[in-house]
Amino acid sequence: MPTARELPSILRLLFRHGPLRVAEWVGEQVLGRLATVTSILAILWATVRLAIRPSSWTPPVRSIFARQLLFSGVDGVAVACRFGAAVGVLIIVQAALWIDMLGVTTDVIAPMLWRAIVREIAPLLACLVVIGRSGIAISTELATMLVNHEVEVLDAQGIDPMTALVMPRILGMVISAFCLAIIIAASMVITGYVIGWGMGAIHVPWMTFLDGIIREFNSLDLIFFVPKTIIAGAFAGAICCSDGLSVRTSVTDVPRVSSRSGIHALTAVFIVSAVLSVLIYGRLLVFKIL
Amino acid sequence: MTRQPDLPPSEKPIVLKLTNVTFGSGRESGVNLQRVNMTLREGDFAMIHLDRSQHPRQLASMLQGLKQPAEGDVQFFFDSQGGDWGGDDFDRHFKMRSRIGRVFESDAWIQNLNVAENVTLARRHHQIDSASIEQDLAKWRKRFDVKNVGRERPAFVEPSVLQIYQWIRAFLSKPKLLLLERPMQSVSNRLRPKLVEAINEARSEGAAVLWLTSNSADESEQITAPRMIYSLQQGKLTPSTRGSAS
Structure with a gap:
């Protein structure tokens, strides 16, 4: 018979404290998660409200926004190209394998790959780049500012930290995720073509290849690509800001909060992607649910 | 700013008013207040002597509305506003704070901005005479x-230079109230x-002006009347010369 030590933690909890305690614990967890989601949605709502108000865009806020775009977007272009190129190579290798295995032509595989790139891979990779480069940096920066009373200094000068610190950073991440996703998709396609052409898998000229891709592009791609990059980027930004500003007044909390916010943001991006897939396509994996 | 008409000091508009304020910073080294009443009008100067071990940051934050007093009411007025x-009228609160110049005792700077950006930040943000900053x-x-x-x-x-830039920042935003937390620390007499x-x-x-200090040398003779000097004992403001505190 297994001992209590060998049982999974939740069963151990049940074993030790009884069903009421377990129900209490589950309730606390659910309420805690709901509070977190509500808080993130509130931050996003406040960001939208502040962003559309012209009086929010004072010279210092514009400057912070420009710096954030430069850091998250422009400085991330090289990384995005590298990621795109590397994943482009992986995809073309997979495509070559499928062509051999299924005995089909490039014309059959190319549209599937293109859809996978535009609808799934590029937005996800862009969010990974933005979170890895900027999200964790943002949460570290905000946590350090909070611990060093810099947020209080802003507040004391009549500067809303939400307007000056949070809104430009979230917007910067959203725009960067969107632009980097386009760059990653382009990078994948170019690399895929170059490698495929070099391997002899693609025989058509570049313009014909490009024309084929453009013909494959339909409104559903746009409906998926735009909200996925924007909503996932917004959630990632809001989570990083929220986590950064949740630190207690100790410098030792900063690294813990930063790493935690990275994981939270990644989790949110995957969840948002999955939820959007379900909502847009009406399918959850292979099961039609709508 | 324009020079004020010569009204009697007691008839000048109120700038800062504390009514029965009880405040505990929650720290032994913080400043505690017990049912304090104080009124500062335009042109008034008040100096509060603190013990060297007391840190006035929380008190100043409370006067700026960043911390809530346990009891009582703090009011700040400028230009009939x-x-x-x-x-939760936060826009009004931010606007009010924009008219308060403050010298912090410590942790006074945004580290990822340079000194000039720090000093001019509030004025650029609130777009007060932007052209002449x-x-x-x-x-x-x-x-x-x-x-x-x-x-x-x-x-x-170096800290002595930074401290003077704190003075500049406080004056640059054309304040209606100056909160000075030990403004002479690190600076030559x-x-x-x-x-x-x-x-x-x-x-x-x-x-x-409200000057929080623990150095009696700060009681300069050059400070013009009306000036009120207090010491803080067991949460009560005790006038050293003349004043309107209880």
Whole structure:
């Protein structure tokens, strides 16, 4: 018979404290998660409200926004190209394998790959780049500012930290995720073509290849690509800001909060992607649910 | 700012009013208040002597509405606007804070901005005379005889210079209330007359001043009337010369 030590933690909890305690614990967890989601949605709502108000865009806020775009977007272009190129190579290798295995032509595989790139891979990779480069940096920066009373200094000068610190950073991440996703998709396609052409898998000229891709592009791609990059980027930004500003007044909390916010943001991006897939396509994996 | 008409001190508009304020910072080293009443009008100067072990940051934050008193009410008025710090009219609160110049005792800088950006941040954000910010900054630099370290980050500037830039920041936003937390720390005593002169000038233009100190040398004779000197004992403000505190 297994001992209590060998049982999974939740069963151990049940074993030790009884069903009421377990129900209490589950309730606390659910309420805690709901509070977190509500808080993130509130931050996003406040960001939208502040962003559309012209009086929010004072010279210092514009400057912070420009710096954030430069850091998250422009400085991330090289990384995005590298990621795109590397994943482009992986995809073309997979495509070559499928062509051999299924005995089909490039014309059959190319549209599937293109859809996978535009609808799934590029937005996800862009969010990974933005979170890895900027999200964790943002949460570290905000946590350090909070611990060093810099947020209080802003507040004391009549500067809303939400307007000056949070809104430009979230917007910067959203725009960067969107632009980097386009760059990653382009990078994948170019690399895929170059490698495929070099391997002899693609025989058509570049313009014909490009024309084929453009013909494959339909409104559903746009409906998926735009909200996925924007909503996932917004959630990632809001989570990083929220986590950064949740630190207690100790410098030792900063690294813990930063790493935690990275994981939270990644989790949110995957969840948002999955939820959007379900909502847009009406399918959850292979099961039609709508 | 314009020079104020010569009303009797007791008839000048109120700038800061504390009504039965009880405040505990929650720390032994913080400043505690027990049912304190105090009124600062335009042109008033109040100095509160603290123990060396007491840190006034929380108290100043409470006066700015960043912390809530346990009891009582804090009100701040400027140009027929303002009021208390209650409610969720945050835009009004931010606007009110934009008219308070503050010298912090510690942790006073945004580290990823340079000194010039820090000093001009509030004025640029609130777009107060944006065109003349650079000239005004140069004027204050010259007045306090401090070297130009505007392009440096605060971490690379010596504390005595940074402290003077805190003075400049407080005056640059054309404040209606000056909250000075030990403004002379790290600074040579020879600069005290220059600070007092700038304070007197701000007062003549309608600002009220609250100076928190633990150095009796700060009680400069140059500080013009009306001036009120208090010491803080067991949460009560006790007038040292003359004042209206209880």
